[in-house]
Amino acid sequence: VSTGYAVGVAAPGKRTRSPARPSARPAVGGRTRVVTQRAPTRTLSRAAIVAAALRIIDAEGLDAATMRRVAAELDTGPASLYAHVADKEEMVAAVLDHVVLEVEIPDPIDPKRWQQQLKAMLISMRDAYQRHNDLARAGLGSIPVGPNALVVVDAVLGVMLAGGVSKKVASFAADLLGLYVTSTVFEQSMGHFADHDGKAEYHDQVHQLFRSLSADTHPHIASMAAELTEGDGDERFEFGLDLIIRGIASTRS
Amino acid sequence: VSTGYAVGVAAPGKRTRSPARPSARPAVGGRTRVVTQRAPTRTLSRAAIVAAALRIIDAEGLDAATMRRVAAELDTGPASLYAHVADKEEMVAAVLDHVVLEVEIPDPIDPKRWQQQLKAMLISMRDAYQRHNDLARAGLGSIPVGPNALVVVDAVLGVMLAGGVSKKVASFAADLLGLYVTSTVFEQSMGHFADHDGKAEYHDQVHQLFRSLSADTHPHIASMAAELTEGDGDERFEFGLDLIIRGIASTRS
DNA sequence: ACCTGAACACCGTTCAAGT
DNA sequence: ACCTGAACACCGTTCAAGT
Numbered sequence: 001v002s003t004g005y006a007v008g009v010a011a012p013g014k015r016t017r018s019p020a021r022p023s024a025r026p027a028v029g030g031r032t033r034v035v036t037q038r039a040p041t042r043t044l045s046r047a048a049i050v051a052a053a054l055r056i057i058d059a060e061g062l063d064a065a066t067m068r069r070v071a072a073e074l075d076t077g078p079a080s081l082y083a084h085v086a087d088k089e090e091m092v093a094a095v096l097d098h099v100v101l102e103v104e105i106p107d108p109i110d111p112k113r114w115q116q117q118l119k120a121m122l123i124s125m126r127d128a129y130q131r132h133n134d135l136a137r138a139g140l141g142s143i144p145v146g147p148n149a150l151v152v153v154d155a156v157l158g159v160m161l162a163g164g165v166s167k168k169v170a171s172f173a174a175d176l177l178g179l180y181v182t183s184t185v186f187e188q189s190m191g192h193f194a195d196h197d198g199k200a201e202y203h204d205q206v207h208q209l210f211r212s213l214s215a216d217t218h219p220h221i222a223s224m225a226a227e228l229t230e231g232d233g234d235e236r237f238e239f240g241l242d243l244i245i246r247g248i249a250s251t252r253s
Numbered sequence: 254v255s256t257g258y259a260v261g262v263a264a265p266g267k268r269t270r271s272p273a274r275p276s277a278r279p280a281v282g283g284r285t286r287v288v289t290q291r292a293p294t295r296t297l298s299r300a301a302i303v304a305a306a307l308r309i310i311d312a313e314g315l316d317a318a319t320m321r322r323v324a325a326e327l328d329t330g331p332a333s334l335y336a337h338v339a340d341k342e343e344m345v346a347a348v349l350d351h352v353v354l355e356v357e358i359p360d361p362i363d364p365k366r367w368q369q370q371l372k373a374m375l376i377s378m379r380d381a382y383q384r385h386n387d388l389a390r391a392g393l394g395s396i397p398v399g400p401n402a403l404v405v406v407d408a409v410l411g412v413m414l415a416g417g418v419s420k421k422v423a424s425f426a427a428d429l430l431g432l433y434v435t436s437t438v439f440e441q442s443m444g445h446f447a448d449h450d451g452k453a454e455y456h457d458q459v460h461q462l463f464r465s466l467s468a469d470t471h472p473h474i475a476s477m478a479a480e481l482t483e484g485d486g487d488e489r490f491e492f493g494l495d496l497i498i499r500g501i502a503s504t505r506s
Numbered sequence: 507a508c509c510t511g512a513a514c515a516c517c518g519t520t521c522a523a524g525t
Numbered sequence: 526a527c528c529t530g531a532a533c534a535c536c537g538t539t540c541a542a543g544t
Contacts, residue, residue, distance in 0.1 A: 296508095329509080330511070333508085336507080
């Protein structure tokens with residue numbers, strides 16, 4: 001299984017929709033009374049690993065989140081992580097699934113407003129990814145099977161079904177919408193790093209390339225250089241989202 | 254620039270739409286007459302590197318195409334590649350762009366049949382990627398700016414414009430369609446390798462997971478397990494393609 | 507200009523040994 | 526059960542030296 005989740009083993013019941021960013025530090029004076037004083041937080045855990053990895057990704061990007069770097073963040077060696085996480089792929093999948101806790105789900109579902117509710121969910125999903133640098137890249141090309149992702153997928157399906165969309169179309173559309181969000185966020189997170197001084201420069205380069213193409217060899221690109229690159233990310237994203245949702249709506253009986 | 258192409262430097266004029274799979278071996282007795290016999294093909298070149306990398310990708314997958322492995326395939330050391338290719342990213346981008354030569358472009362464009370022609374191009378694109386293992390993964394999340402890709406994009410835009418689609422919609426739709434093809438191919442190429450004995454098993458696992466979800470926590474997924482996983486890749490791909498194209502068509506005045 | 511050997515600065519993962 | 530140091534088998538890229 002590509003996502004790193006052991007598919008047959010994901011425990012949906014254990015999912016808890018909790019505050020988006022649990023502190024890595026456990027609450028002082030919690031409900032378990034311990035007589036002997038424990039070392040501050042010397043215990044490694046899956047949650048601590050995910051939190052450390054997310055901190056690194058936020059600050060330095062997905063590529064910086066190596067097993068060695070995450071271990072160092074937790075003052076240990078890379079081998080120690082393997083007691084809590086099968087491999088790097090599973091670790092990153094866990095981070096991704098943790099972040100989807102930030103997605104807001106409409107409650108209750110209002111059949112009359114299904115298109116707005118669908119759009120709002122997907123914007124919320126985009127915002128969640130966008131808060132975490134280029135993390136979305138990890139989600140490219142993988143079916144979301146993490147426990148939290150499944151909750152969001154279920155809600156997306158529910159909103160569409162409430163709106164009278166067929167099961168077949170809803171099933172397909174859920175895939176497409178997830179794909180669209182992930183890809184869009186990732187594309188817009190490009191050029192954030194090291195080599196380039198901002199996505200503006202990248203954007204300008206692409207625009208220049210399009211304008212530089214001869215009308216002989218690339219007549220349509222040349223005639224559309226403006227349209228191909230204009231509009232900020234938000235605008236393009238919403239435009240595309242509306243287009244897809246309109247397509248979904250048009251399939252109803 | 255993320256694709257590895259130096260955007261400002263791509264030379265569209267140099268693009269040649271040649272036979273899909275040029276042999277790595279130069280034609281014997283070509284048009285340049287050489288007196289002294291040259292060593293068989295001892296000269297390294299960008300084309301030879303791309304061909305070697307593609308061979309490895311076809312046989313063993315994208316991850317196997319390391320600089321060291323490609324160099325070994327050409328009986329040399331990894332450092333030698335850097336005279337013809339800036340880095341690994343550029344090498345892979347060049348392979349990707351080489352493969353899009355296999356995409357068939359309709360000629361001439363028939364405005365009346367724009368929807369069919371658009372669909373045929375995208376199926377051809379999917380087939381091209383599909384012939385090359387998990388290569389499509391390299392295209393995820395990068396704007397296609399290779400010289401050959403630009404020709405295909407230009408044709409896609411041309412077909413839509415001929416069909417009366419607005420420039421703004423065409424611009425967006427071209428992005429979306431490219432995204433859709435790349436992601437779909439990659440998703441279907443998963444589970445080809447090592448750990449699993451075929452995508453069937455992966456597919457079954459996902460189906461099992463969906464069926465195992467409680468109707469309490471995931472009512473809609475549970476009620477749609479069949480729809481979510483049914484249909485072979487081709488069917489799902491075409492269904493989605495039709496849906497997107499219908500959405501595009503519905504925007505016309 | 508092109509090619510090379512050797513090195514640099516990393517990776518993910520395993521494994522025997524500890525507690 | 527969990528943690529660790531050390532090692533294994535790799536990476537991409539650079540660089541001085543060769544031709």
